Amino acid sequence: NIVIFGETGSGKSSFINRIAQHVLAKISNDALGCTSTPERYPVEISGRKYILIDTPGLNEGFAGTVPDAEAKKWLKNLLRELMSSRSDGISLLMYCVRKETRPHTFVKAYNKVYSDICHQRVPIILVIEGWRNKQEMESWWITNGMQCNNHGMHFANDPSNPAATHVAEPSDFLRNLIAKHYMVDTSRS
Numbered sequence: 001n002i003v004i005f006g007e008t009g010s011g012k013s014s015f016i017n018r019i020a021q022h023v024l025a026k027i028s029n030d031a032l033g034c035t036s037t038p039e040r041y042p043v044e045i046s047g048r049k050y051i052l053i054d055t056p057g058l059n060e061g062f063a064g065t066v067p068d069a070e071a072k073k074w075l076k077n078l079l080r081e082l083m084s085s086r087s088d089g090i091s092l093l094m095y096c097v098r099k100e101t102r103p104h105t106f107v108k109a110y111n112k113v114y115s116d117i118c119h120q121r122v123p124i125i126l127v128i129e130g131w132r133n134k135q136e137m138e139s140w141w142i143t144n145g146m147q148c149n150n151h152g153m154h155f156a157n158d159p160s161n162p163a164a165t166h167v168a169e170p171s172d173f174l175r176n177l178i179a180k181h182y183m184v185d186t187s188r189s
Contacts, residue, residue: 001051001082001089002178004127005075005113006096007106008057008065011129015096016041016052019175025054036066038078046179050091053078058109072112079117090122092178095155099130099140103147110153125177126155 004012013025013035024041028034039054055078056071066074082090093113097106114124126148131137148155 001053001087002092002094003053003055003079003082003090004094004096005055005109006058006127007098007101007109008060008071010057010096010098010101011127012054012057012096015094015127015129016054019043019045019052019178024052034065038074045175048179050178075113076117079113083118083121090118093118093122093124094127094174095124096127096129099128099136101128103144103151103153107151107153110151114153124155125174126153127174 004016006012013027016025017023017027020041020043024043025039026034035054035056037056041052041054043050043052055075056066058071058075059068060066060071079090081087095106095110095113110124114120114122128137128140131140
């Protein structure tokens with residue numbers, strides 16, 4: 001199970017489609033979210049099966065598809081269910097944010113999900129949407145990476161890591177990262 005979470009409009013559903021390499025999740029160009037309940041999408045990456053779980057967007061107003069309090073409740077319940085002993089668990093968390101978002105605005109959600117609910121036992125990847133090129137990605141990290149670290153946020157895909165510098169297509173990088181490091185745990189079946 002790979003749980004994808006983040007703000008409304010951060011590209012979670014589009015990200016799922018890129019990882020799957022075909023359209024699975026409904027997407028919208030609206031400011032309103034299009035995922036109203038957690039949706040599970042089976043995908044195969046390098047011969048292994050995973051479940052990508054799309055979640056309702058956080059920080060959507062009361063007039064949105066899913067008000068923020070309800071989206072947070074869905075996410076919290078989903079994570080607790082998956083972390084329980086009667087579940088297959090969570091292999092990976094993927095936190096989607098827009099490139100315009102700065103660390104001080106997403107630290108609260110990071111702490112709630114990664115630290116409070118998952119007790120830092122699940123790897124987490126930061127997915128920043130909206131890059132036009134690799135230089136923009138590196139520039140964002142140069143500007144914001146230290147703030148992430150200062151807020152206690154640590155991600156498995158730090159772009160300053162030399163392994164990430166050879167990436168041409170982010171979805172290929174993430175598919176390879178998933179396949180290499182986040183194998184299905186068959187001991188819990």
